[in-house]
Amino acid sequence: MATRLTNRAERLAAIEHILLQNVAGLRAVEIAEACGVDRRTIYRDLSLLDEGGVPIRQQDGRFYLDRERYLATVRLSLDELVALVMAAALASRRPNSHLATALHKLTKTLPHPIADYARILAKRSANGDAAASHEQRLEIIVRAWADRHKLRVWYRNRDGQRLRVGDLSTYVVKPKLNGVLYIIGLDSISGEVRGFNLERIARVERLDSTYNIPAQSDWVSQRRPDTSNVARRMKQPER
Structure with missing residues (x-):
């Protein structure tokens, strides 16, 4: 039997994760069973997620995450952020627009000296026509x-x-x-x-x-x- 998630914030995070892992989508009753609550609660939670910017769509009675519009929310420590920048330094040898935009986003969470380095890497990673x-x-x-x-x-x-x-x-x-x-x-x-x-x-x-x-x-x-x-x-x- 699924653990009942009574804390709404915890439950919203769980629903987002469940939908992300199930590409084929899930029915409200399946999400409710996974969270240990009733369907009415799940409908309210899905509405809250959608209002909060999580792109949820419904088709044929199933709920999906719109992966084209979905932006993950991840909390990282400074050391973890720097580790990603170091990994990006290796990957930036080849043009990659996704890496460039990711680095630009990281600069908003980094101290100035490290953010400046991330901007240099982002510029180097910016996509060109040849790499499209x-x-x-x-x-x-x-x-x-x-x-x-x-x-x-x-x-x-x-x-x-x-x-x-x-x-x-x-x-x-x-x-x-x-x-x-x-x-x-x-x-x-x-x-x-x-x-x-x-x-x-x-x-x-x-x-x-x-x-x-x-x-x-x-x-x-x-x-x-x-x-x-x-x-x-x-x-x-x-x-």
């Missing part, structure tokens, strides 16, 4: 990963002359120190976990089919993405 298509592909990959939807990936060989087309279940997106991102996941062609260099992904599409990430595996700890068999399985692009 790269960033669009990454957005599709990240959102599919968050929702655990498979991807169809068109992957170039090293000389860029041929394309390998297959489906990918993303387990993790892993950056290297040089700024290159690898998409690591289960490859439908080889049936093995492989790493795919984002810069060599020519095209990517989100599929309707979903997948589960094996809980017992720590894909983040995989030090070198395995792409050894990718080149050998290349095929001509579709015409």
Whole structure:
């Protein structure tokens, strides 16, 4: 039986978290059961969340978070904020408009010397036209990963002359120190976990089919993405 959340602030935070974790949405009765309260209370809470800026939408009797408009509320210590800035310093080697806007937001919570450094990193990360298509592909990959939807990936060989087309279940997106991102996941062609260099992904599409990430595996700890068999399985692009 669910623990009854009598404190409204605690319950509102719990509802927001529950909806964030359930991409398919939930009915009011399901949220009520999770919080240990009645449906009328949940309807009032959902209304309060919406009025407070949490973008909640309803469709076919289910409640969802609008992920396109949702902004997470996270409280961080100064040390945690600085740790994020240091991580951003590595990531800022490649243009990324999302990193730039995130750093700009962090500057509002940082002491002046550190905020000034974050602004420099944000300027370096500002997106250019050349990086726009790269960033669009990454957005599709990240959102599919968050929702655990498979991807169809068109992957170039090293000389860029041929394309390998297959489906990918993303387990993790892993950056290297040089700024290159690898998409690591289960490859439908080889049936093995492989790493795919984002810069060599020519095209990517989100599929309707979903997948589960094996809980017992720590894909983040995989030090070198395995792409050894990718080149050998290349095929001509579709015409």
